[in-house]
Amino acid sequence: MFRLPTKLAALYLLAALGLNAAFTLTVYAAAVPGGVYVWQAPADAEDVTFDGDPVLRLGDTVFVGLPISMQPGAAQLEYRLHNHTQTHGFEVVAKTYTxxxxxxxxxxxxxxxxxxxxxxxxxxxxxxxxxxxxxxxxxxxxxxxxxxxxxxxxxxxxxxxxxxxxxxxxxxxxxxxxxxxxxxxxxxxxxxxxxxxxxxxxxxxxxxxxxxxxxxxxxxxxxxxxxxxxxxxxxxxxxxxxxxxxxxxxxxxxxxxxxxxxxxxxxxxxxxxxxxxxxxxxxx
Ligand SMILES: [Zn+2]
Structure with a gap:
């Protein structure tokens, strides 16, 4: 009967876990050029913009499209809260596309x-x-x-x-x-x-x-x-x-x-x- 050696099986398992961890990071954390930044806006926040453009908002969750040509580093959203302009900063990290x-x-x-x-x-x-x-x-x-x-x-x-x-x-x-x-x-x-x-x-x-x-x-x-x-x-x-x-x-x-x-x-x-x-x- 064919059987994978135990060490190889463990490596496969680690690879599977590693892939899964990377997947979770991609989906929930990494703001990358060409990706999407997700932010929970304060409930009373209005008129959330990125680069001067209004962004998609479902309930209090905001989805921001990041240009693939943007430089990694500090980025920010603007919004109004009780008639004052506020900013929310976030970090865009580099991604190498093949x-x-x-x-x-x-x-x-x-x-x-x-x-x-x-x-x-x-x-x-x-x-x-x-x-x-x-x-x-x-x-x-x-x-x-x-x-x-x-x-x-x-x-x-x-x-x-x-x-x-x-x-x-x-x-x-x-x-x-x-x-x-x-x-x-x-x-x-x-x-x-x-x-x-x-x-x-x-x-x-x-x-x-x-x-x-x-x-x-x-x-x-x-x-x-x-x-x-x-x-x-x-x-x-x-x-x-x-x-x-x-x-x-x-x-x-x-x-x-x-x-x-x-x-x-x-x-x-x-x-x-x-x-x-x-x-x-x-x-x-
Ligand atoms: Zn195509």
């Missing part, structure tokens, strides 16, 4: 032809303004669900090289699945963009309120239109490979207060918060 090298066969997607630059710039401006919008709260009490079950092929934050040329860090999570697989809304919200974009291909934006926006890219088909109100789990599109893509997959981004953050981290934090509020409210 490199990813990709080969794109369509060279126009690496060095776009000059006549497309105007289109690309206007699409970027349109997306930026949608990320920066701050709309009324929607019900996030059931948290977020993953828009697609599949194989994770690229993590948030990878420092990317296309055909050897450095590009901006990967701003979302890539999940590969068969072309035509349905993609589901991560949470309730309103569709604010449903269009075919140069780099992102067939793309949807869902605004979940209070500066929380999700983006779904490279679809083969868009199943909802701008202005549609969608529910968590609703089919919104089908997996494809449109735009700058090396095969059928979903690129999923989560943006908080105008900053793209790690979707996995955000989802874990949001769901930890919403499930504990559900427990407190009598365990329905």
């Amino acid at each position: 490199e990813q090298h990709l080969t794109i066969t369509n060279q126009d997607m690496v060095d776009p032809p000059p006549e497309t630059l105007k289109r690309i710039r206007s699409e970027l401006a349109r997306q930026r303004s949608l990320y920066n919008s701050f709309t009324p709260t929607v019900d996030l009490s059931s948290g977020f669900s993953l828009p697609l079950e599949g194989t994770t092929t690229s993590l948030f934050g990878h420092r990317r090289f296309f055909n050897g040329q450095p590009r901006s860090p990967h701003s979302g999570l890539d999940i590969a699945a068969d072309a035509g697989t349905p993609i589901l809304a991560a949470g309730d919200g309103t569709v604010t963009l449903s269009d075919d974009l140069y780099f992102n291909g067939k793309t949807l934006f869902i605004d979940h309120g209070q500066g929380l926006v999700t983006m779904y890219c490279h679809m083969s088909e868009l199943l909802v239109a701008e202005g549609d109100v969608v529910e968590q789990g609703q089919e919104i599109g089908l997996v494809g490979s449109t735009g700058r893509s090396t095969g059928p997959h979903l690129h999923w981004s989560v943006s908080l207060n105008g900053n793209r953050v790690d979707p996995t981290t955000f989802m874990q934090l949001l769901n930890a918060e919403t499930s504990s509020s559900r427990d407190l409210s009598g365990g329905e």
Whole structure:
């Protein structure tokens, strides 16, 4: 009978425990560039901002999206308490993201032809303004669900090289699945963009309120239109490979207060918060 030597088994156990400890730290403590800082605001605090932008608040829990380009070190939130401006300081620690090298066969997607630059710039401006919008709260009490079950092929934050040329860090999570697989809304919200974009291909934006926006890219088909109100789990599109893509997959981004953050981290934090509020409210 095959049996692991005891010492090796112990190492596996330690590795499992170590991984678990690191996971807990990532979720609950570390504020890193590209991550989310969670803060319990004083009950009477109003108008919490980071870098001048209002932030997502559920009850007294505040979720702050930290730009991946920010320098580690001291950071702060501002808020009003009984009509006085207050600050809350916190520490952002460094995180090293790994490199990813990709080969794109369509060279126009690496060095776009000059006549497309105007289109690309206007699409970027349109997306930026949608990320920066701050709309009324929607019900996030059931948290977020993953828009697609599949194989994770690229993590948030990878420092990317296309055909050897450095590009901006990967701003979302890539999940590969068969072309035509349905993609589901991560949470309730309103569709604010449903269009075919140069780099992102067939793309949807869902605004979940209070500066929380999700983006779904490279679809083969868009199943909802701008202005549609969608529910968590609703089919919104089908997996494809449109735009700058090396095969059928979903690129999923989560943006908080105008900053793209790690979707996995955000989802874990949001769901930890919403499930504990559900427990407190009598365990329905
Ligand atoms: Zn991607």
